[in-house]
Amino acid sequence: MTERGALTAEGVRAALESAASVDERAKIERRMTDPRTQVIGVRMGTVFDIAKANARMPLAEVDRLLDSDGYEMRMVAVSILDFQARTKGVDRAALYELWMRRLDRMDTWDFIDRSAPRVVGLYLLDRRRDVLFELARSDDRWHRRTAITAAFSIIRAGDLDDPLALCEILADDPEHLVQTNVGVALREIGRVDPARLEEFVARRGDDLSAHARRTARVALA
Incomplete structure (x- = not known):
């Protein structure tokens, strides 16, 4: 009972x-x-x-x-x-x-956007992020979206190296629902360090979807 x-x-x-x-x-x-x-x-x-x-x-x-x-x-x-x-x-x-x-x-x-940043990202703040790189290379679009979305909390903590490396992997992802959050991650990176965003967009901007590129550039406006 x-x-x-x-x-x-x-x-x-x-x-x-x-x-x-x-x-x-x-x-x-x-x-x-x-x-x-x-x-x-x-x-x-x-x-x-x-x-x-x-x-x-x-x-x-x-x-x-x-x-x-x-x-x-x-x-x-x-x-x-x-x-x-x-x-x-x-x-x-x-x-x-x-x-x-x-x-x-x-x-x-x-489901991913509601919980991955805090449940996954906050846990990984002071830990190795190998799991995010494994997810970013997955054939499953939801796994790839999880990888970049979990990185939001890491970015907001001012730790940009792994999130930028994830963006490198996912910059030319063919899935719109992955690209949208790559754009968000880049925008948030730009709010922490505009120079690193500018360098990334100059080098990989053509690989991003138009939507992701527009979202990222909001931080440079």
């Missing part, structure tokens, strides 16, 4: 289903990148409210949320991981290990 007041995957599912609407489901389905993704139909503001209410959920229950094929269930899961990663004294290794073990469930751009 579930303890009264416990933070559980079943409780999250019930909260989401009670907030679902047919109209919202149709809106969300239109922006899904994988037609196999199941959509409950809950507006994002409500999804994040449910995640915040469950922010102290045990990681075993977060893992159960990640098992779900429901888009909103997994969005709650990654949002909980992100909320926990912001908490002082948190076990960052446990968050990181769960995220990486369930990498196969991070299969939309917004």
Whole structure:
């Protein structure tokens, strides 16, 4: 029997289903990148409210949320991981290990953007980043997006060498959903060190997509 007041995957599912609407489901389905993704139909503001209410959920229950094929269930899961990663004294290794073990469930751009910078990037601030280079060379577009997105927190800490090396690998990536975040990473690099961005764009700018190039140049405006 579930303890009264416990933070559980079943409780999250019930909260989401009670907030679902047919109209919202149709809106969300239109922006899904994988037609196999199941959509409950809950507006994002409500999804994040449910995640915040469950922010102290045990990681075993977060893992159960990640098992779900429901888009909103997994969005709650990654949002909980992100909320926990912001908490002082948190076990960052446990968050990181769960995220990486369930990498196969991070299969939309917004799951990655919602959680990779803090859950993966903050953990790697003072560690080797070999895993990011492995992901950047993956055949899986979501792995490549994870690599550059996790680097956002590293860039914001003023550490630019590895993020720039990741941009070197991904500068000519054929996938739009990777290029968009390469552009964001370069923009943030430019806000820390404009000269290093200028050098990169002068050398590799033609390899970037037009979208990534425009985004990067915002820091030089």
